[in-house]
Amino acid sequence: MPEEVFKYTSGWYHHDQRDLGTNTNKGLKCVWKKEQIENKYYLTWQFSWEDLKLKSASGFTGEIIIRSDANLNGSKIEVDLTDEIQAVQTETTEKFFFNSRVLYEYTLVSIISLTDRELYDEMFLPSGKNDAILEVDGIQLHVNRSFLSYHSDFFSALFSSNFKEGQMEVVPIKDVTYGDIGLLLSTIYPKTVFPNDKSVPRLLELADRFMIPSAIHHVEYHLLNNTKIDNEKLMWMAEKYGMELLLEKMIKELDTVEKAKKFNASSDYKELSDKTKAKILDKVMTII
Template identity: 25%
Template structure:
């Protein structure tokens, strides 16, 4: 009975946000580790809702009575809009700290505010007393970690262009004219759009293959989540490549020969500071990414760099042709 009540409370909280379109909603879950060593403030990673970035900032400070509190900011992550007065966003949010003992959100604060060039953030300076937050008996801290959460819904977005959302699970979408069976589930898409971007799909849909006249085609050895991710990069959804998506995205775009996605993936690697040169060289060799390979060779400035690379697992995965290219680079550096 208690677990049912908890579930009911969570469902009620989920429905508190105004806005029925889930595509305009998002969640920031900000886990703060080593809370016992927290000094003045920490900032969450950015979370995007329909391409609009949001951050949560947790601060530690005293009020006028010298009582220490945790304050919480909800911050609009602007991109050159702070000087313009042409934009505004209505925001409904529930900000809370997770009670791990009770399995529920506690110390909740509701926010209903219009963000614009004058209001880029909103703060609750005394969200919860610091004493309660770090008191193990209160249930907020576990393994020296505390989790804050902001559940955001946007409405009345003015002056900001929003990328469209495509539902590839909806068979009633008028632009969809083919069902792709992946992991036993149907993904719906447009033959024409896929055919324009992929010669593999173009041949499958329009040449003399058995699949040509089928309304349902099975694609094997593919994860449905990764394929939908690929579709979002083929369609004009504004989807961005991330460190976690790049490998599967490049693998699928190479399999279906989708040049536009391959080019964006290659540029992502060139600009990435997360992947080191050895990883970049491995991908450039595996997927024949010439610009990325040139970028890597240019940044190998010394023989020692190549010698260090030869000690890695990534070097062992290179083709003989790529290894010969590195040897040639060593010879040039020795001249």
């Protein structure tokens, strides 16, 4: 499926409706709602594309334009959908919420990605830039030894003349799968595949084993900005893999006694070093 443009314009909906309608556009489903949460008011668009026609779409990017009686020109909301079920939400005023007719229109472009296997196969093709061959799972991977050596002390040593592997035409890598190596190296190759919550645990293990700090930095950026992993697990990951910015953020977020007690009772807390526990204790002392 090539990249495709998805456009839709709703009808006008009156202020007394909370469920503002559902539409399905070539397999892209959108449920539109008004929501009041405590004293705040929101418009929410719940997108999903589980339909088989869109299985090759890894996401959508574009914009929503929301128009009202008071603002016919409309206001724009940037949209970046990466999960197969994802909500876009914007806060609005009580006056707008109760006293306006509203409509919306969206223009979204599908993001099409290769399958993991197709992507990895493309990465490891023979080329003039590749001067070494790794063998994983019986599959030959054509790589650039200088590039890998720059990013990884493991590969720097492996390709060194001090090791027998450095003299081999084909270098075997054991106890790892083709998918693992593809996942790891795709985070540092030019066509970068960025981490997500599903890939993070395995990616950290691999980056640690193969000594690729740049892969860990990519993971840390994701965990600082986009993750839904619970804070207790993030704290443990941050310490184990040396993600100092993430560790600092997680400690700062222990900002209530209730959160501190919950974390103290978790199994992840017991795995932390005394040094990190001392930092947590210092933080707790500022809130009691």
